Amino acid sequence: MSLKDKLDQNTEALLSKIDKITDDQFHSNPDEVTWTPAQVLEHLYRSEFGVPKLFTGETKVESDRDSETIVEKMRVQFLDINKRLKAKGVILPGNEKRSKEELTSNFRSLREKITAMADQYEGSEVCTSFEHPIYGYLTREEWIHFNIYHTERHMSQIDRILARL
Incomplete structure (x- = not known):
């Protein structure tokens, strides 16, 4: 299955x-x-909002880059639900009550944009306009993997929230 x-x-x-x-x-x-499930979804949207700008921004080629190791590190860290990770800054959800329709529509539109851009740009180039706080500068493909594993982590979080309601 392709990354897209x-x-x-x-x-x-x-x-x-x-x-x-x-x-x-x-x-x-x-x-x-x-967080509420609404806040989790808003956090995911806020976490990915800048990705299209990263994809069109400055990049560089690193011929000796070990993307597999970086992606595996992400997978292990994000899918370990026993390890608490703390969000901060602009990716924190607000307290404003937004409708499910608005939040899902915003998230879907953003993901569609990211998916379309995955075909338009070289995935192995390192995006240099923003450094991920945990993993440093990432390639476009690594950003997509991050989005996937980050979302999987939060889907598990939503399940745990619902189980406690």
């Missing part, structure tokens, strides 16, 4: 999960420190 197909499948899995959540559940959390 994996991204599409990941998008559909998340939005299918969100679609099955009632509006009450979408805006509910089991305690004061846990």
